[in-house]
Amino acid sequence: MEGIGLSCTENIFICYFIFIVYFILIILYTEITYMQMINFKHTKNVSILALGAESAGNFSIYLSHPYHSLLNKERCLIVETERSNGKIYFSKDFGDLLEETNWKKYQKKVLSYLKDNKIKPEIILTDLHPLYKTTVWGKELAKKYNAKHISIQHHFAHIFSAIGDKLINYPNHQLPITNYGIAMDGTGFGTDEKIWGGEIFQVESRKNKAESIKRIGHLENQVMIGGDLAVREPARIVLSILNKFMDKISIYQYMEKFYTSNQFELIYNQLQQNFNCLETSSIGRVLDAVSILLGFCGNVRKYKHEPIDLLEKNSTLPYSDLKPKIIFDEKEKKHILLTTPLFEYLLKNIKKDKRRLAATAQFYIAEGLYEILLKCHPEFISGSKKMPKPAYWTSRQVRHDNFFISGGIANNKIISSFLESKGVYGSKLTPRGDAGISFGQIIYHLFN
Template sequence: MPKTIRITGIVQGVGFRPFIHRLATELKLNGYVRNLGGSEVEIYVEEDDIDLFLELIMRRKPPPARIDEITVLSSRSIGIKGFHIMESGREMKKPSMIPPDFGICEDCLREALNKGDRRYEYAFNSCAWCGPRYSMMFTVPYDRDNTSMRDFPLCDNCLSEYNDPGNLRRFHAEGISCPQCGPVLWLEDERGRVITERPIETAAELIDSGKVVAVKGIGGYHIAALATDDEVVSELRKRKNRPQKPFALMALDLNVASSIVEIEGVEKLLTGPERPIILLKKKRSRVSDLVAPGLNYLGVMLPYSALHYLLLEKTKDKFLIMTSGNLRDLPMCRDEESARRELRGIVDYFLHHNRRIVNRVDDSVLRITNGRITMIRRGRGYAPMWFELPSKLDRPVVALGAELQNAGAIAFDDKVIMTQFIGDTDVYENLLELDRAIKFLAGAYKVELSDALCVVDMHPEYKSRILSEGFRDVLEVQHHHAHLLSVAGERKLKKDRIVGIAVDGIGYGADGTYWGGEVLLIEGGDLRRIGGLKHQPMPGGDLATLYPVRMLIGIMSTFMTDDEICSFLKEKNLYKHLPNEMKEAELALRQARGSIRTSSLGRFLDSVSALLGICYKRTYEGEPAMKLESFAENGRLLDEIEIKGSDVLDTSYLMKSIIESDARKEDLAYTVIYQLGRGLARIALKEENEVVFLSGGAAVNSILVRGIEDELKREKVNLLLNERVPAGDGGIALGQIMAVLMRG
């Protein structure tokens, strides 16, 4: 009896239909293969015996393909002869993954570097196994007509390859093109004058001469500049209003990358199809100290398109700053008009191309946390691949995430599809991006938003909540509750009882105070705080986040008199790091007596960073604590510095101990972070459990994680932390959806 086979996973946009065609022809099967409207593939075969066919599908599938499920159904014969690739259907039988963008494969790069190949130095070379997917999709299924490649009809040579079953990488590969029929590049100066001759070579020469060039890439614009010239880096910081935040680097290949950072153990990740930025330990090199001031790490990625490779190859250094092309806090530019408008004054030249970027996708960022690969930002190469829930939802869900470094999600049945990294949704343009991304995913997966439950963060002032106004049913989920459940969500775990540690900047607590250093117990849908850091005054609210000396004043006010604090600030010259110096310090002291209080681990680490003279002003998210971690890596554990408290860790005592100690600052920094980890773990161990969850923005701090893990190991308790979604607010949406599932 004939069979209909439906395959879900990443099976569109990866050369899967041509692969099935070749395999079925080899086995002399009759039937067809086609894409369907849920990003799945449908195969029909006239033959009854398909065991070998199914076995070979699993064994030989294209490199970027991922098979999640194969369903086989009996069918009626339609009398088809031979095997065919049929026109795509629009119906959705089973949902499947929208393919992410893939980095250029070795074969395509080899062609672009081969003088005898017709695609020599072609910046947009791709095949069935690599190239942009999600960033150029208007809708599903993944056909050329549904992507921005529809603007480029295939030439005779490319059409011949497209129709040739013997062409392994280009037979029915929807995104292919060549210099005769594909997108074109041009260089433009800030006045709009166009340079069409040798645009890549000219751009490289300009960069080498110290100019800054905006480069239109796969998911948006980058800003490219020399990373070895202090004057160039300093000027770029002024133009971009980015005084301290590190710049990412792009290196030509592993050899070049290994000359500036330690790459041992991450080579496959650097060269894989995702091509993320990875934060890696600096080596002594020609990289300017201004690229990542105060940090021991550089964010490095390898080229993920022929365009990037060809540009780097023609520069003298073979590596460049390659940072997001945007105005501060705004979305990355994705078209020529926005680039000209927003990047004028920042860049000197623009390297444009005429392929439309449909979905903005930022580079993904990973780091190594105490030996584990963890995610900081989930974008290109990963989004919008889905996560599977441990059981099915009763209805569709839309999760709006939190506020900073945000991503949203949609969910239906047992699937969660997170948006790519969006950014800070207290910025209107980013809020629009979140709305747009959610609507795209809902449309692709046939999710009726009018039927969906909307989940938001409990914080009443988060701007992401604005998007919930069009929904009939809205559920609030506490911030740290969602953090911990995101750990369960990425592992497909549904536990009746979860013990977890949530550590971050600030989240609105279930008791109306501001949390950020908590040990929590989750039982079913209920959340209980069982311990954490002592709540400390936060003089001036957000000002204490911006100026850590304010937070330090608030903490000192719990164990010192006003006169003692003022004398200490003068003795250490700390008052000079407030905009209005002693007047502001005295105001902060008065505010501390009646200010909001927070148990935030992030804010406590910020205050230690200021006390030790490491960072006095936060110019980007997490800066004081990040610089403290880098500084602490050269330190050792001091036994005399302890943290006291049973259920509540006395951070006032800890701060007093630091102030009174004459130990090396590096040792103090290391000890504080490590002991906070141990203290939180001790509280968690009071609730007998075989595993402890860890999440929140500070959960990527290696020293903190080491302290937690060392303490848990004494009792043979395992630690689980985020690895596939960000531990920070970029993973909150997944946890929000898990909260719906847990409530039943």
Template sequence: MISKITVKGAVQGVGYRPFILKKATEYGLQGFVRNIGAAVDILVKGDEETILKFTEMIKGEYPSGAFILNVEKCELSNEEYTKYLSSLNIQGDFEKFEIITSGEIDLPSELPVFLPDIGICPDCMSEMLDPKDRRYHYPLISCAGCGPRISILNMLPYDRDTTTMIDFEMCPECAAEYTLGRRRHAQTISCHDCGPQYILIDFTQKSYSQCNTKDITKIIRNDSTDNSLTIERAISLLRDNKIIGLKGSSGYQLVCKPNNNAASNLRHTKGREKKPFAVMFSNIKAIEEYCYVNDMEKELLESSARPIVLLNVKKAFDYEVCKDSRYIGAFLPSVGIHRLLCDAVGPLIVTSANKSDEPIIIDDDVFLTEFKGKGVDAVLVHKRKINMPQDDSVMFVAELKDGKYLSLFNRRARGYVPLPIFVKESKDNNNSVKVLAFGGDLKSTFSFGYKDKIIPSQYLGDLKDFGVNDNLKKLLASYEDIFKFKPESIVCDMHPLYESGRLAKEYSNKYNLPIFEVQHHHAHILSVMAEKSLKSCIGVSFDGTGYGTDGNIWGGEFLYCNGSEFERCGHMSYIKLCGGDNASRNAKLVKECYYNAAKNSKEVPGLVKAALDNNINVFNASSVGRLFDCVCALLGIKEENSFEGECAIALEKEAWNYLESHKEDASNGSYYKLSFEITKGDEGKYIPDQTALFTDICYALYEKNIPADELSYSFHMALSDVIVRVCEYIKENKKESKVCLSGGVFGNRLLLTNTYQKLLESGFEVFVNELVPAGDAGISVGQAYYLMLKED
């Protein structure tokens, strides 16, 4: 029997072909394996049962760092086999299994699947910690199954001379290892003798403190230093509560001990007033001293992506580290240097080296300009160039009642980018068009869409920042060059003042390409539909803001989506807000606007009432994000968002506090009940009344003296209940039982898990974002899918 097996996924740069060679030989099969750019082709000869077992093995076994997305097998007749060999210019037959020359990569015809940066594997970690190993304490150790990938890539195909490792010639021992074993074809192979080495620029020493940036950059590029002495000095500085810079695999980081003194200085250095810091630990055991860790959280922490995972606190760090958060953002070392520092010092704050809201730094000169003499005491740096900046990915696990877990993204970047989302092709759809989607402005990303794949970029930041704006242009050009991707259509948000829209229109005009606009909340739902290859659903899209088709600000939307079209079947009632962009920061102001809507003018300051009455800088909003802000301020919890979602996070924390201290009351429903009134609006839309709910909360708070934590919990339950009720109405009208939940509000675990569970219990199929964030970073995926769904 002869079979041709095509394996799609991230299979370049992880020793996949040597792995297949070994396995096929063990199974006693003849044939070959070769790279074909976007996949791997395997041809095997043998008996039917053995080939079947081999194929099943491929689906479940693969080298560390590989991502297998699809395995296709077809049988070849003798005639087809002969023609296939002839097409590859292969004469004769195969008596054993071999690795043959890679096929010519035709990138324009296919979006290739390429690997993200891969966290240090257990084998390399073991070698680095073994005093007998020649790579003992080599901080940039890697093999065919781990190390940087996309961040050092110059062009495809992935070979040493197409990465920034071209600057480092292999020593004889590494060259020998490159031809066999675990480091066969390991493009990042290096060691103390031949690889990039860390050096320490200590700004506390006169020799460096008086140097200018240009002189220090020359030192970095020309110096060769003993790693062990360099790292020992860095460890000493960290123990003394100093802040050091660290050039990692995909960007500069700032590192310090997790205590009030160091963390407070770091906040001043970064301009990061209240947002929690993530903490890196040596191993899972160290994490479990401070955090509760379930099985899925452990799996994520130890995965090759090494994301930050938001874990429930068991033992808190000093206040300045995590501030008021109920979670610790914990993660494990992704490169050897992290482990060496954590082993010596203990848990460490490791955060991106940037000023708040600006892009992570990858350039030596830029880091020195931004941080030398400005709160950073030293920097650990190596000479390997970084081509593509990437922040750490951030994830959390939502636990459902039936023991099911959902692993979800807050931020998708290092460790996952540029892995694609696979969508099912259809003859009725527009998948053959190469789509470039520009996303939104906040938490910006862009996406490529073509055939069966959508490739979203890493998280970039807020496009209002000049550096982020400029970074998007550079990164887009880099992606286009790497993937040899020439867009044929452009998609963007319909907001007339979005920077992403302006950039999209500039691009469209420059290359004379058609441009399409997609409503913000429709794109949120489409992002879930893309992940699940859905063609229709009920969409519940809750967030802070998005420009609506009626010119108002949407954010509490119930949609019926069918193909590339949508119908707005319901929405939260409109509230007139004032203050423009300030409303998203000033929860107290939002509360006063709700008081005005409830006709309680004594609680509305004169200037606010005058603005609302005279329509000065006002807008109508159905935003659930602003409703969270209002309730948070009303209950006296917090009145300002110093970072996005701060008030909503604080309100959720109060609700969790009630649930955890009143489990019996919560489970039997004996807490104070709040409920939305639903009215039928224009054109039959279902309208949950925000004003009536606000009035009920005021009554409960001031007349019934219900505690803030209980009302916080009740508010969350009321929101879950109204989602189910409106979805039931839409289901009855549209005969649709699939529900997609998306938008930044569903980053709230309590709301998400309760809504998910109640929808399931009401007979719905429920889908959420699991491959991209539910917030605005997922918008570009939805936009790309819009055009892929759109009929020609």
């Protein structure tokens, strides 16, 4: 009598079938749980839809009683805290909304979630940038739902995302009267219509309500020759920085590997004429420029964060002979971390270990930002203000109960690790980059 065991072909078929079923279940689970629910106590009795930014599509909804009972909780991942009067429903990251497939999927999910849960938003929050798809669509939705449309500056949302994350992570935490935030990313439309991305803010609050938010420091403005073209071609940023301390012939020695003589002439003249040139304080653009100058990336990025990723990946130990150069601009009444001296240093030492130079550049940024925080918070330097040390701080940390970091560059381990070692708080439960913007928009509005 032959054995009753399955043949090899039958075993392979069964394994394949199980794999397919498992894969389908994973997809279904991901679709079902595309919203995270966070209990968040607040006094505002309102329904809010926040549409986030554009580069990492996400949306959030804030609901107060009686909307809670309408929602299908099986469609949410739940984070419970002691702040339970309101609820924030926070979506997954839909990816870059400039890609039409992502944009259509994002729109479909927003509309279906509102419809399925019978939600009519009273307030719709979008980014301040007037040309973002989410901003344009937010205005259309405001008309559709007869809702109030409010634009929120990109980096304000970043900072309040970190503040909200801390309030969720530590439910008994009360915000001090004065708080400071570092927003670090590639691009954000500033209130002065310049491109921000390396900003320090001071937030004054009373009883967990923000009374004011003030920009008190930033990176030195550099020029993006050709606007967004400088994002795609980081050599344009290098050219504009070198122009501050080198002559034309010397600059071309560093540009000839990226541009022909005619191309260089065109870009150089564009800079001299200030034609389609935008000023930016972005950390992302500075690190892009460092990466290409040191030879870690080319002038055409293969993916969005390639220059910065390669810079961090190739970093080792920093040199210790470069200290941050900070000035106080009397006209702006702001502290400014100069980045041009960083490039002077890199060129002076260009024949040294480039991996160490890469680390040095990132530490220059981190140390400079932290030094500005201390300049704006003198009681922590003198020790004149004694504050109790919260239980969640480690012995390595300084007593900074009111310092926050957020933005895409807050995912850079070299920069964020340095700042967090000083007690600066970075989000633990929600994304630090643009995938957390809609959450930050909600928190900002609730506190204002």
